[in-house]
Amino acid sequence: MxxxxxxxxxxxxxxxxxxxxxxxxxxxxxxxxxxxxxxxxxPKGIIDCFADALRQPDNQKYVAFHGKDSFKQAIVDFYQRQFQVELDKEDEVCILYGTKNGLVGLPTCIVNPGENVLLPDPGYTDYKAGVLLADAQPQPLVLEPPYYLPQWDKISKETLLNTRLVYLTYPNNPTGSVATKSVFDEAIERFKGTKTKIVHDFAYSAFGFDAKNPSILQSEGAKDLAIEIFSLSKGYNMSGFRVGFAVGNKDIIQALKKYQSHTHAGMFGALQDAATYALNNYDxxxxxxxxxxxxxxxxxxxxxxxxxxxxxxxxxxxxxxxxxxxxxxxxxxxxxxxxxxxxxxxxxxxxxxxxxxxxxxxxxxxxxxxxxxxxxxxxxxxxxx
Known part of the structure; x- marks a missing residue:
């Protein structure tokens, strides 16, 4: 075979x-x-924008590898409005052709063979594939009921010492649990000054029933070691569009962008225009x-x-x-x-x-x-x- x-x-x-x-x-x-x-x-407005963008001659050609300025600016503005987080559109934003590509590709970008990656258990099924493709070692980050939050003290010091990356995801798929800002504060404090980085999968950001879901980037010092991956699929009913982005730590973002420059040739311009319109108009x-x-x-x-x-x-x-x-x-x-x-x-x-x-x-x-x-x-x- x-x-x-x-x-x-x-x-x-x-x-x-x-x-x-x-x-x-x-x-x-x-x-x-x-x-x-x-x-x-x-929403019809997004569809109409996409249809109009299809007819634009510039969108029928190759576009810049790392995205249109208008899309990146919409991301910056969205995070400022929604989470009061400031971003640099060139250094702290990476456009993704579907967030799964970023989540699975990330270990190849920043993790060395043999290093540990902590994966939430229970957690999204495809994180592990990215770890194995990078020849890294998946380790469970056990989440216990009823709150399904990290308990860092239950992880051995030996495991943590060799951990290069931690995946978090809130609201959690599959448990429906959520995190408060203090949960992210604790995670950032725990790994501050270490080689360990954090990626927060924020696919279900729109759905917080008792309180608005916080961004991990709202925690002090978060951009020193963390990125967040945001999807337009769920909140905007745009799953077939395959559009998302990563934001946060500039070194991780630049590694992702370098990786994508070899695996992708830029997102279709009309998709970027539709996503820009969604971010700017559909809060x-x-x-x-x-x-x-x-x-x-x-x-x-x-x-x-x-x-x-x-x-x-x-x-x-x-x-x-x-x-x-x-x-x-x-x-x-x-x-x-x-x-x-x-x-x-x-x-x-x-x-x-x-x-x-x-x-x-x-x-x-x-x-x-x-x-x-x-x-x-x-x-x-x-x-x-």
Missing amino acids: AISDRLAQIPDSYFAKTMGQKVEHGPLPLINMAVGIPDGET AFLDEQNLTFKRRRDEFEAKLQQANIPFEPMKGGIFLWLRTPKNFNGESFVDYLLQEQSILVAPGIPFGEHGEHYVRISLALDDASLLEAAKRIQSLKHLYE
């Missing part, structure tokens, strides 16, 4: 393997709650998205509580972390839900060893589908007794 040893050691991506695949399910109509693709349409839309998912969270959790079905409190993001019945693990419960209730969810195990007895449920569905799914899950309360 024509595959390198390095690539062969990496497990297949769970969502690449399952997304779009035909599934065999029970007699009821299928409800797919496995994938976090926003169910709403991209209110982000607030509406948050209210929509907060209402969905409230209604869905209430249904589970009525049936005494255990779950982890969802404080942000778009996913609910559901405990499996005692005689199931995540994978067997996924099969059971699919065959008995025609509900497709994601097993917890791809998100880390501590996800073995959970499944992840996406609330990115219309209200009628969510209500029907809640009723079907309520009918399983006998499994939890």
Whole structure:
């Protein structure tokens, strides 16, 4: 088989393997709650801007490798408005063709073979691939219920001494937990003056139900060792556009930009124009998205509580972390839900060893589908007794 040893050691991506695949399910109509693709349409103004930009002759040619000045300025202005964080558009901003490219490519940029990278467990499935591609050593950053926050004192000094990079992600995918500014303050203080850097995956930034989600860059000294990766996919219903960016520590940003100059030839200009328009004009839309998912969270959790079905409190993001019945693990419960209730969810195990007895449920569905799914899950309360 024509595959390198390095690539062969990496497990297949769970969502690449399952997304779009035909599934065999029970007699009821299928409800797919496995994938976090926003169910709403991209706002019309963004679509119209994109359509107009397609016709611009300059956008039909190569563009600058590191992005249009207008897009970078929109990013700077957005962070100033939303988080009161000042950024240098040349030194502290890197445009990404989808945030996954940045998250997976980052270890190759700044981590040496054999060094440790701390990965949240539970956490996003594809971080590990980037670590293995860099010949680095993935180490678990165990996040325990109910808050799923880092407990730095539980990590051995030996592990920390050889740690070059830490991944954080809040709101957390898959648990729906959130972080306060003090959590980020502690992380920055912990690694200040060491070789360890931090990347905060801020994909679900728009969704904070009890309070606005803080940026890690709001913490004092954060830009000395941290970057944040922001996605337009969820908040703006732009998942198909594959647009995001990294901001923060200038040395990490420059390493990412150098890496991209060899792996990408610049983002399509019309995409940049559409993203610029979104950042400059749709702050209110982000607030509406948050209210929509907060209402969905409230209604869905209430249904589970009525049936005494255990779950982890969802404080942000778009996913609910559901405990499996005692005689199931995540994978067997996924099969059971699919065959008995025609509900497709994601097993917890791809998100880390501590996800073995959970499944992840996406609330990115219309209200009628969510209500029907809640009723079907309520009918399983006998499994939890």
